[in-house]
Amino acid sequence: MNTLFPIFIKLDQVQTLLVGGGNVALEKLQALVQQNSAVQLTIVAKEVSTAVQLLAEGYAGINIQVRAFKSADLDGKQLVIAATNNPVLNEEIRECTRARNILLNAADKPDLCDFYLGSIVRKGNLKVAISTNGKSPTIAKRLKELLNEVLPEEIDETLELMSQLRDRLKGDFDEKVRTLNAHTKSLIGKDED
Template identity: 60%
Template sequence: MKEITGNPLFPVFLQLNELHVLLVGGGKVGLEKLTALLENSPKATVTIVAREISADVRHYVANYPRIQLLERAFEETDLNGVDLVVVASNNPELNLRIRKECRSRHLLINVADKPDLCDFYLGSIVKKGNLKLGISTNGKSPTIAKRMKELLNEALPEEIDETLTYMSQLRDLLKGDFNDKVKALNAHTASLLSKEGI
């Protein structure tokens, strides 16, 4: 087996519009997590459970009909029927309790600012139309991830989405097997990038 060095995380893009997310926490950190979820998947179904749900969270979700607010303490039954769990609580005992219950149910969990309790991280995201890049520092430096996001947002042209559309249309027109299509697309991409000076 090859030894893994550096960041061992496996990047995955989830179709959150097909999943049900439980968010435990309705304060400032909960709003940050919720914003990250909905900015990337506006049609996500999210249930928010918290003893107190801030006015900012209530205001933010006003235009999202698939968000349910439950202003009360977390109950283990809140995990029924969900696919993914995000915890934004500053209660260590609650965090551990939810983590343990998620493990027993084989649910993936993210606990804010507690990498050792997480099955996945919410990385920095760069979006340009249909192009989406995820950035991870394996929890080492969110600041660097944020800076990389800013740099890539500045470096990538807005026209990249138009290029993606053309490449998709070209792929559909190409004949031959998979290898032939990959070679033709690679040649076309190299030509486009050299013209753009990228």
């Protein structure tokens, strides 16, 4: 059973550490900057690939430090992503983050993770996160492709109109919910009780 609680994090307000500088780190970096170009991120690795360096150069909130990880790197951090192929280092990072109550994602190591980075579908202001509870990133990727195809590009216009309607509604909470439900039920072609 998937007991994960999905949340959306404001990466421009959370200090994040990425440990690693190779291909897996590049994949994680791409995911982070795609979701928020104002990400506040420190990258620490003994070796940092040219691709990671080039991508990071385009973002003011990203700082690269080419050196080994040390526990002081966790000072002031709220999220950590370990993207290394070093199991001993991953375990060290796990111990350090646990001692400081900092959330950790360890790439391809579900047992070490406090959270997973799901597949993301984004259409304007609509964002859908997909999780397979760490079981199959490939299935999550295929579902992402499917949702990207079936969600209309116009969904952002609908979201804007619904936001305007919500702002104009008067009455108590229950009445507002009933009105909004009446306006949105046609989106999925299903009657609501």
